[in-house]
């Protein structure tokens with residue numbers, strides 16, 4: 001649950017550690033002044049704050065390995081951080097830790113267009129990858145809405161998704177190989193070549209939220225840019241009708257590149273702030289549907305989608321084929337989170353997944369939960385994947401509101417699990433949702449996952465306290481610790 005923690009009053013003598021880190025990385029790469037450390041005390045989940053003891057800014061794999069090895073030798077926990085845009089507190093420092101920030105590891109190391117792959121350092125920003133290859137007609141598909149600022153390393157750790165992941169899959173479907181620094185400082189490589197027998201260690205690392213080590217080189221798959229792209233905007237007088245259209249399109253065998261929904265509250269928020277003049281303010285819901293592929297195939301799919309929208313009562317269906325018109329339709333969706341920030345001092349975004357067929361029912365229930373708790377909830381989300389992002393508006397300056405919106409967020413996650421969904425689609429578990437893991441997984445499931453973590457991270461130094469309800473496992477001891485954790489008692493409410 002949310003917490004604003006005080007700066008650590010450390011009992012450790014940090015001088016020898018700073019000396020070792022400075023010797024290995026250089027003076028300019030080690031930050032220890034309190035006012036400079038402040039910048040790193042939270043990620044995008046700003047309700048949790050904790051200042052790290054030291055921040056290091058390595059430039060190479062060798063420097064990451066040296067920093068990690070110093071942590072291992074001195075038994076100091078460390079947390080990796082990319083751009084700090086994570087929304088689940090994954091890069092939140094823990095008390096007395098070294099924060100290893102990859103911002104200076106920002107080089108594209110190799111572009112291999114013949115084999116449609118690119119190798120990057122982890123601090124490279126997501127959309128730099130497409131910018132580097134678009135001239136040659138290629139692109140990198142996973143496109144989180146934060147893609148102009150988030151790092152590829154963070155995307156790998158969170159297994160990030162985005163608008164185009166409906167058709168093309170999330171980050172794990174595009175990572176071909178990794179160079180990793182393990183939690184004892186060893187450097188290893190996984191994947192990288194053609195199909196390999198044995199365990200898929202690349203797949204295991206993607207989505208591990210910094211708990212298995214630090215990715216220092218990432219090889220990504222590139223796609224050829226499609227011949228044609230059309231974007232449709234359909235507006236509906238009921239959320240149910242929009243939800244039913246989403247299911248009908250997929251059932252018809254059409255997989256759009258992306259299919260996003262916005263409800264009336266978010267439409268008006270976006271129009272107030274961005275003024276796209278595209279989204280009808282009186283619509284209860286709009287769908288933005290992007291279709292790509294070969295020209296005739298795209299045209300035929302658009303006709304079929306238009307007919308399905310109309311069958312479900314869409315009032316208008318607008319199609320944009322030219323790049324500037326498509327951008328105009330997408331502009332409001334891309335600015336939706338920022339628009340909430342203008343309407344309310346704070347917002348808390350949740351990230352749950354539900355079966356697509358449950359969209360109308362769940363959206364109704366979310367509205368009812370919002371009313372019950374007394375908070376406004378806007379819905380902007382990846383409808384095609386059933387990946388909801390309820391945005392709960394609140395004011396953190398008013399005592400009690402943060403706790404109340406977290407309780408509302410918890411009830412929404414509980415609802416997602418009840419209808420057969422998940423507690424996270426793409427933002428990860430981090431510090432925010434670890435107490436809900438037991439709502440989805442049995443004790444045996446969690447224990448199995450913890451054994452994997454311990455195989456890579458036996459000392460528990462890599463991003464401890466994240467992802468799992470308890471820091472360690474091991475049978476009885478682990479279960480006793482779970483039972484003694486107040487957050488776990490919360491789960492008993494499920």
Ligand SMILES: Cc1cc2nc3c(=O)[nH]c(=O)nc-3n(C[C@H](O)[C@H](O)[C@H](O)COP(=O)(O)OP(=O)(O)OC[C@H]3O[C@@H](n4cnc5c(N)ncnc54)[C@H](O)[C@@H]3O)c2cc1C
Pocket residue numbers: 043044079080081082083084085086087089090091102122143144145146149150151152153154155156157158159160161162163209210211213214215216337338426427463
């Ligand atoms: C406005 C906004 C919109 C967003 N939209 C989306 C969206 O559409 N889809 C989506 O999936 N997410 C979205 N996010 C969430 C966030 O941008 C992603 O989770 C992103 O991948 C985080 O990248 P980062 O570089 O900021 O990582 P950070 O926040 O710095 O770190 C995230 C996690 O990755 C770990 N980590 C970072 N680098 C490494 C590394 N090199 N090796 C191992 N572990 C590492 C950290 O320890 C932490 O656990 C959004 C966030 C915001 C603020």
